[in-house]
Amino acid sequence: MHKLWASTLKEFKLLSRDVGGMAILFLMPLALLIVITIIQDSSFKAVNSIKIPILLVDNDGGNVAKTITEGLSNSETFKIIKSASETEAKQQVFSGDYQLAIVIPEKLSEDLEAKVNENVEGILSAFGVAEENTFQKEKKEIKAKEVRLYFDPATQGSFKNQVKNGIDKMISKIETETIYKAFQEQIGEEETPLFETESFISFKEIVPVKNEKEIIPNSAQHNVPAWALFAIFFIIVPLSINMVKEKHQGTFVRLRTQPVSYATVLGGKTLVYLAVCLIQFALMLFVGIYVFPLLGLPTLDVSGRLPLLLVVALFAGLAAIGLGLLIGTIAKTQEQAAPFGSTFVVILAALGGVWVPVFIMPKFMQLISQVSPMNWGLSAFYDVFLRNASIKAIIPEISLLFLFFLATTLIAIFYNEKKQTV
Known part of the structure; x- marks a missing residue:
């Protein structure tokens, strides 16, 4: 436990020293959320080309x-x-x-x-x-x-x-x-x-009714979960880059001289970056609740939903971190980690329904979207935000997200051990 805490503290210090990077990590997703919501709130999107x-x-x-x-x-x-x-x-x-x-x-x-x-x-x-x-x-x-x-x-x-x-x-x-x-x-x-x-x-x-009041979805309820999920998964870019930098700076070599397992090192990174993901999500909710009304946008209603929303954000963050750990373990240079990570997030977002609703995609793309962790996360967010779902209803989605985290993390550990023994 002491080793995990020391690894976590190391990651926190490294991350806190990059003030500009942290500001970009938090502020850019908020700006993206506001811009997209303003555009979509006033636009009319026709869907005439699909049955x-x-x-x-x-x-x-x-x-x-x-x-x-x-x-x-x-x-x-x-x-x-x-x-x-x-x-x-x-x-x-x-x-x-x-x-x-x-x-x-x-x-x-x-x-x-x-x-x-x-x-x-x-x-x-x-x-x-x-x-x-x-x-x-x-x-x-x-x-x-x-x-x-x-x-x-x-x-x-x-x-x-x-x-x-x-x-x-x-x-x-x-x-x-x-x-x-x-x-x-x-x-x-x-x-x-x-x-x-x-x-x-x-x-x-x-429309669905709760406490004798109609539940009417709005653009805030559609955009906040979608772009919050996008921001959470974008954490894989700085995470994988930092892991590559540690390789080049010799940090991993020094860690190998200590009785610390690779799993413990990844555990420290997981805790720190999971906290970052939850802070990102909290800021997204803050913007939806308090900033949107000032811009003439619909207010985000989270009454009675906050605990479940945090649960979904937690497991979505784990899935994103697992993917970041895997990319950071495999990538040899920052030039590999950064472009691949950012592009892969956009691909997952497109497949997951963040850009275009899944139901208007071609049939084969709908099938492919089922394997996107962002699709699982977005579906869980929509269940909570729009369908007033209980914890039982979102268990399948959060289970898939957790299994994805376990699978990617175990693959990263196995790959690292195999590489070190060669």
Whole structure:
């Protein structure tokens, strides 16, 4: 234990002497987070070039439901998957299995037809074609319908707006055409505006609810976990560079003359750089909570989530450090460690869904993304931030992150021992 503490103290002193490097390590990720969030908060990103699987619950079975289904199927955006019940579809969407579920209410076609006929009879009565008293006597109240939409809480807001606008136009067109068709069947080719134009069919987004309050994701909840994870993994660059510098300065040679194992040396580095990762994450949360509102951005809500967020950050930091230890062990020069480390982080970020959501990637890239530790970390962050998940729900992701740390660290130790014995 004393050797581990001495190794940790050594790493802390080395790191604290580089004030400029520490400032860059903490301030640059914050600047990146603020810039990206400002850009994404005001931008509208279209996703027209990929088929996104969505769930469809048809409780109507009539002509209107058929028209909606055909319209969605013929679009270049969606792939329709029929679901048996609204409860099942809701569970699958809120658990992140699908991006969207559309629920068509019961008797939509029947009630729409009745409403149209009621409008037509009212118009005919106004022209004296039908008896007004008969129309008023037979008139009954028909409640408006809601086409309910369930979105995965981790879905980008721009995608949600695009979907809602598209479905709204489709439903409005169906309703208008139905009214005109029924009206023309009664009076022939005459054109008249004498019927109700208020929308009869509407849609309502169903969002998760906590303590009777809707959980509405915003750009802060999407960007803070993504770029915090990016900053945490970027720790591999200074870590691997420092390890290479110690090789060239003879530090490792001097350590080998002492009864200190390589595992103990790596343990000291792990503790120090893990503290750096957690401080980075805390600063990211601070910016999201206190700085974002000053810039007109959504406030980051961490109420009730902070313990789980720190758990995810802890295991994500371990995974990043394990990778940094491996690169630093294998690399022979700083020119090898720095470019490879920084480029590899960007690749992991791209595969992990930090740059582009995984669900709009090509199919083979979605499969490859499953092996990215940043994908595991981002998924765990989204589960906590957006899906209100418990510790049980994030165990698979944090377990993968911890196994990744163990695997990379053990490989680094084995490689070093093998190299020293040659």
